[in-house]
Amino acid sequence: MSDDRPPAVELRRVTKAFGDRRVLDDVSFVVPAGRSLCLLGRSGTGKSVTLKHIVGLIAPDRGEVLVEGRDITRLSSRQLAPIRQRIGFLFQNAALFDSITVGENVAFPLRRHAALDEAALRARVRQLLDDVGLGGEDDTMPAELSGGMRKRAGLARAMALSPSILLVDEPSAGLDPVTSGEVDTLLAGLRAHAGTTLIVVTHNIDSARVLGDELVFLDQGRVLAQGPVEALDRSEVPLVREFLRAHGTG
Amino acid sequence: MRARLVFTLAAAGDWALFAGRALVEAVRPPYEIAETLRQIYEMGSRSVPLIAVSGLAVGVVLSMHTRASLERFGAEALIPAGLALALVRETGPLTAGLLLSGRIGAGIGAELGAMKVTEQIDALEALAVDSFKYLVVTRVVACIVAVPLLTTVMNFTGILGGFAAESAATGMPFGMYFTHAFSLIHFSDLIPATLKTAVFGFIIASVGCHQGFTTTRGTEGVGQAATRSVVLASILLIAANVLLVRIIFFFYPA
DSSP, X not given: OOOOSOOSEEEEEEEEEETTEEEEEEEEEEEOTTOEEXXXXXXXXXXXXXXXXXXXXXXXXXXXXXXXXXXXXXXOHHHHXXXXXTEEEEOTTXXXXXXXXXXXXXXXXXXXXXXXXXXXXXXXXXXXXXXXXXXXXXXXXXXXXXXXXXXXXXXXXXXXXXXXXXXEEOTTTTOOHHHHHHHHHHHHHHHHHHOOEEXXXXXXXXXXXXXXXXXXXXXXXXXXXXXXXXXXXXXXXXXXXXXXXXXXXX | OHHHHXXXXXXXXXXXXXXXXXXXXXXXXXXXXXXXXHHHHHHHHHHHHHHHHHHHHHHHHHHHHHHHHHHTTTOGGGHHHHHHHHIIIIIHXXXXXXHHIIIIIHHHHHHHHHHHHTTHHHHHHHTTOOHIIIIIIHHHHHHHHHHHHHHHHHXXXXXXXXXXXXXXXXXXXXXXXXXHHTTSOOHHHHHHHHXXXXXXXXXXXXXXXXXXXXXXXXXXXXXXXXXXXXXHHHHHHHHHHHHHHHHHHHHSOO
């Protein structure tokens, strides 16, 4: 099947430093539309920073970040807005707005960007919460949710505008293996049924095997290895082999 | 010492740019009207009890002091007018400003600080919402509106407190007290002094928002943001008050 669409996301030689500390060093990768990529690596290797570059929360010192073919690195906040509406972002701790209910959290992007009347908006919120297994939790405050439920609520909010690209930061962090598996299944379902491009930061190689068409292994801000999971399993790089074996059982 | 001075000046410059941007963005569309109204309601309704009770207490105390002073000169008849003038021109605005820098400033610093460290501000941006307009401009505008209104509440309850103290001491009736209280107050006493608290509101909100937006180091940083919001806003407010009183006297000589 030929696909003339530009890649959903492309990083070209992206470099970023905070003070003296270089967090990303010449990072490049391509994620074709509708495909999925997992960013792997030890803590503090720049995985979350990479995700934030893709949604324009951080600008690189050098290099280009292309979203659906457009370089976003020099865009103002206002110019970024329509691009951000096509990107969903599930933060590591869900980043739910803790002063409003779960339902209002999910409704928030719809109220801002979708021309829906109140009844249609309520119906859409209910459907999104049902999809992530949180039906009936509309009026619950975020602080009353467990870690897994918060993550699923965050996913519902990230999916509210039916984004073409979904960025997910550590979907398994702090979750038990069963809940983690449920979140992975939700994400895999989104990719399969909605054709959403998925970029997932994870420590969990089991999640990466389920979710990633391709893996990128980062170490000290550099791409150490990149390819399908089978290729990384056969990697000659000791750290990559060690990481995949050590985390192989989840 | 020199490094400390450079750091302080850099922080002051950063706040000045931040506050200036808030003013510019406030007049530039799109406007977050619903959120601004919600903030005015939140700030106003939650601060009224504090301001009203404080106003009553200040009025009672001021009345007792005024009586003690004026009795020496046999000028007890001037107590209501003297108290009202002192309250409306300076005591009410400055006390309200300082109280609200604690009540509102700390609240803004802690709320935005918590949002910063839990990535809620990043989440707003990722949802294609201008976090500066949504969080900062709305609070700055709301505070500019709310503080003069709350100052008016403090002035009124202060005069009520003064009446309570005077009534207890001399049995002066309500109508007579208020007639005397307002007999010496002119436009130039009330309006400029109340309007200057809009500047206090701007200082309180812009300092609180700046501290919140620049919060680092997790929950410890949130606490520091709240504390610094109160301390810095109070200092700036007192300094601004000196300048504003000078300006008011320039336009309306005593």
